[in-house]
Amino acid sequence: MSGSVILETRNLTKAFGGLLALDKVDLSLQAGKITAIIGPNGAGKTTLFNLITGVYPVSGGEIYFQGGLLNNVPAHKRASMGIVRTFQQVHLFGNMTVLENVMSGRHPRSSYGFWEAALRLPKARREEESISLNAIKYLNLVGLGTYAEQDALSLPLGQQKLLAIARAMATDPRLILLDEPGAGLNTLEKRQLSDLIRNIREMGISVILVEHDMPLVMGLAEWVIVLDSGQKIAEGTAAQVQKDQKVIAAYLGEDVE
Amino acid sequence: MLAWLKSKWAYLAISALLALVILVPFDWFLGRYTTLMIFIGIYTIVTVGLCLLMGYTGQVSLGQAAFFGMGAYVSAILSKTYGVNPWLAMLIAAVMTGAFAYIIGYPIFRLKGNYLAMATLGLGLIMWILFRELSYFTGGPDGMSGIPYLSMGGFIFNTPFKRYFLVWFFCLAVLLISQNIVRSRTGRALRAIHGSEAASESIGINVDQFKVKILVLSAVYASLAGSLFVHHLRFVSPQPFDFLASVKLVVMAVIGGLASVWGAIFGAGATRILSDEILLRFGQWDIVIYGLILVLVMIFMPGGLFVKLKELFERLRLRYRQRGVEH
Amino acid sequence: MSTAQFVQYLVSGVTQGSIYALIGLGFTMIYAVTRIINFAQGEFVMLGGMLSFTLAHSLGLPLAPALIISILVASLVGAGMYVLAIRPAKNASVVSLIIITIGAAIFIRGLAGVLWGVDAVRPPVFTGSNSISFLGAYIHPQALWIIGTTVVVTIIVHLFLSYTMVGKALKACAINPVASSLVGINPRTMALIAFVLAAAVGGIGGVVMAPLTLTAYNVGIMLGLKGFVAAAIGGFKSPLAAVFGGLLLGIVESFAVAANWGPFTSAYKDAIALIVLMLILLVRSGKLAEEERAG
Numbered sequence: 001m002s003g004s005v006i007l008e009t010r011n012l013t014k015a016f017g018g019l020l021a022l023d024k025v026d027l028s029l030q031a032g033k034i035t036a037i038i039g040p041n042g043a044g045k046t047t048l049f050n051l052i053t054g055v056y057p058v059s060g061g062e063i064y065f066q067g068g069l070l071n072n073v074p075a076h077k078r079a080s081m082g083i084v085r086t087f088q089q090v091h092l093f094g095n096m097t098v099l100e101n102v103m104s105g106r107h108p109r110s111s112y113g114f115w116e117a118a119l120r121l122p123k124a125r126r127e128e129e130s131i132s133l134n135a136i137k138y139l140n141l142v143g144l145g146t147y148a149e150q151d152a153l154s155l156p157l158g159q160q161k162l163l164a165i166a167r168a169m170a171t172d173p174r175l176i177l178l179d180e181p182g183a184g185l186n187t188l189e190k191r192q193l194s195d196l197i198r199n200i201r202e203m204g205i206s207v208i209l210v211e212h213d214m215p216l217v218m219g220l221a222e223w224v225i226v227l228d229s230g231q232k233i234a235e236g237t238a239a240q241v242q243k244d245q246k247v248i249a250a251y252l253g254e255d256v257e
Numbered sequence: 258m259l260a261w262l263k264s265k266w267a268y269l270a271i272s273a274l275l276a277l278v279i280l281v282p283f284d285w286f287l288g289r290y291t292t293l294m295i296f297i298g299i300y301t302i303v304t305v306g307l308c309l310l311m312g313y314t315g316q317v318s319l320g321q322a323a324f325f326g327m328g329a330y331v332s333a334i335l336s337k338t339y340g341v342n343p344w345l346a347m348l349i350a351a352v353m354t355g356a357f358a359y360i361i362g363y364p365i366f367r368l369k370g371n372y373l374a375m376a377t378l379g380l381g382l383i384m385w386i387l388f389r390e391l392s393y394f395t396g397g398p399d400g401m402s403g404i405p406y407l408s409m410g411g412f413i414f415n416t417p418f419k420r421y422f423l424v425w426f427f428c429l430a431v432l433l434i435s436q437n438i439v440r441s442r443t444g445r446a447l448r449a450i451h452g453s454e455a456a457s458e459s460i461g462i463n464v465d466q467f468k469v470k471i472l473v474l475s476a477v478y479a480s481l482a483g484s485l486f487v488h489h490l491r492f493v494s495p496q497p498f499d500f501l502a503s504v505k506l507v508v509m510a511v512i513g514g515l516a517s518v519w520g521a522i523f524g525a526g527a528t529r530i531l532s533d534e535i536l537l538r539f540g541q542w543d544i545v546i547y548g549l550i551l552v553l554v555m556i557f558m559p560g561g562l563f564v565k566l567k568e569l570f571e572r573l574r575l576r577y578r579q580r581g582v583e584h
Numbered sequence: 585m586s587t588a589q590f591v592q593y594l595v596s597g598v599t600q601g602s603i604y605a606l607i608g609l610g611f612t613m614i615y616a617v618t619r620i621i622n623f624a625q626g627e628f629v630m631l632g633g634m635l636s637f638t639l640a641h642s643l644g645l646p647l648a649p650a651l652i653i654s655i656l657v658a659s660l661v662g663a664g665m666y667v668l669a670i671r672p673a674k675n676a677s678v679v680s681l682i683i684i685t686i687g688a689a690i691f692i693r694g695l696a697g698v699l700w701g702v703d704a705v706r707p708p709v710f711t712g713s714n715s716i717s718f719l720g721a722y723i724h725p726q727a728l729w730i731i732g733t734t735v736v737v738t739i740i741v742h743l744f745l746s747y748t749m750v751g752k753a754l755k756a757c758a759i760n761p762v763a764s765s766l767v768g769i770n771p772r773t774m775a776l777i778a779f780v781l782a783a784a785v786g787g788i789g790g791v792v793m794a795p796l797t798l799t800a801y802n803v804g805i806m807l808g809l810k811g812f813v814a815a816a817i818g819g820f821k822s823p824l825a826a827v828f829g830g831l832l833l834g835i836v837e838s839f840a841v842a843a844n845w846g847p848f849t850s851a852y853k854d855a856i857a858l859i860v861l862m863l864i865l866l867v868r869s870g871k872l873a874e875e876e877r878a879g
Contacts, residue, residue: 075458075459076457076458076461076462077461078461079460080461084460085459087456087459091452091453091456092452092453093449093451093452093453095448095451095452095516096448096452100445104445104449105460107446107461107462108461112442117441117442117443118437124441127442168459168460317678317682319682364866365869368868368869370678371678371682372865372868374621374678374679375861376865379861382809382858383859383862386854386855386858390855504683504686511679511680541694541697544693545697547694548690548691548693550687551683551684551691552668552684555680555683555684555687556669556672556676559676
């Protein structure tokens, strides 16, 4: 399993009208590893995520997932293929409890439909059992087990982000994309997040993360890709990338936050 | 909300409701309100569909009366003019209405917010005009009468008493089915869509397909209600399916609480009692007061009357529990 | 079709279309500034006509003051509607706001029904009823008043929005409410002004139309719908486009009935506006789908 390529892009391009957000990007990501994508604001990192998850259609080039072409697969089919993501704005389901959010994540791994639900057939009841148990398992994985019955939005931001990860994990992914999971977290929460991400990797799941917090990224990532203005300008281990002249120039060019 | 439902209070409430429903049409109880209750039952069926559509997926429909009317007219025309068995006619009406909803569903849901509202408004009005103008089939603005009763074997539903139980059988069945759907994977998917369409897509929910499915479901419910409506009145005309009717349906859904299934009874009931019993006594002033009530309810209780009452109930229950702990 | 007939239908279409244009103007002003679709827009038109009847005919006031008072009262109703029904609703959802404006419309209509009864009424014409001959067609003088008033109002509104401080503030609020609030433009004041202006324009439409087409307590619904379609043609953003839309709709209606082709008998005349509306929405939904696909 390790040593194989889980995600590959060739000449990947995305244009919004006249604006070129991604410009012929070639990537080859190893399975079972934690890969970080960094770069100054506007580099195209979230656009890349949106292309991989199917939120936007590709303007040019190809994306391959586990060898298969991903380009025209509709967004909602990608979860059952094994690709899932979290959002910068979290996007929890505010009208549900913590547990129900994670149970929603079991959607692609369950199958009973309208009629079984409407008439409460045995198949529905059995699958609901299994959905519940799985959801509790993933809730415990992120450490939110005791909050199961609370309203999802009653949690503080750090825990909301963990909940979003639990929901994504419930889809039993092969590849999970985390969009700025550390934003807005304090030091303790970031440490818990790092541990969680490492746990996920231990489970054999490939992780891609977009992050601005350098210490967090450098401590976690086994491979780093640097984007700037829609192009890949460097890649390598954390140590290699930190010393790369082009990377330093790109970051110095942007305002200190 | 799940916790509330599992509590014994919920079972008590539902048992009380069931007892009430069964006892109402008897003369020694609330028999003189049987006809009112028939209408409440019929409108509850439409309202549940609307609650699911508006409350669970966050879409809006200002033309729901179109589906209601389609069910009514197809049932009426097939059973009166063409002598089709009324039950079969009812089934055909539901299939036709559902198919119509399916066809318009995908294109219409590409619109959002105000534009979606206007599209549903437009469709509702077009259907109403068709009901009014296709007089060869529909009897025009004066409608058509002589629609047969529903019957099972030799048993004919020819008294309000009998039709009451028929209507409420369907009503309770629809409520139970809807309750099951809401508490299932499908219900979670619907709520997810309302919460965040983007996140829903990312966990594998086909948002467009679900929206259309729920539209079709709400259309089928409305059609069923429409069929029951004409087999009760034995008469059909375009008047109960105009724009104001669609507005009233939305009001019923809102008062009942958009994210509530059982609240639909309350919403339909409160609205019907208001317009049939209370406002009647004000003569010409009835629609003035109706407009005023609409505005006030939407300003102060946009979540619905039923939900407000549930909140109050919860607060009382917590206070009751706290007192128990203190002792 | 002879020239005379053509001109007749054209004039009739432009006349009717002018009313739709004014109503569409009102819709657009409110929507652009507040993002609310005001279902009571047609009721302002109705009020203008009904009030001018009471003042000019029943109470025998001279024409000019009667018209001015009618328009002022309609504007006050618009202000009242905003202050009493819209502003208290704060962060209401799209559905809630729609129902609120519908409720307000029902309230106003009901009140009109109580005060004036259900019969149609006709206020006195402005300058007599002797038809003017033009290219073989006959034009009622009131029709000229309608068309002329629409032109004048359109020009005034355009100048107001482009060259006065208040007008420019309104425009700014319509384009970007957040940014304009940051530079000191109060969105609630702007909303109030939008409602008052829309009601005034509606009232003007009402007073100028009623002597020709009669009016009654329930004309607001259909007029409102047609004015809405006019605004929709204009994309709800441009007052000038709404005026164009109204005129277009009026002309299309007129010639569709004239052609007497298939389903377009006068019973279906109202349906034309709806069909136009659905076409616009269809086109819009098609464009949205295209955007999604092209990314």
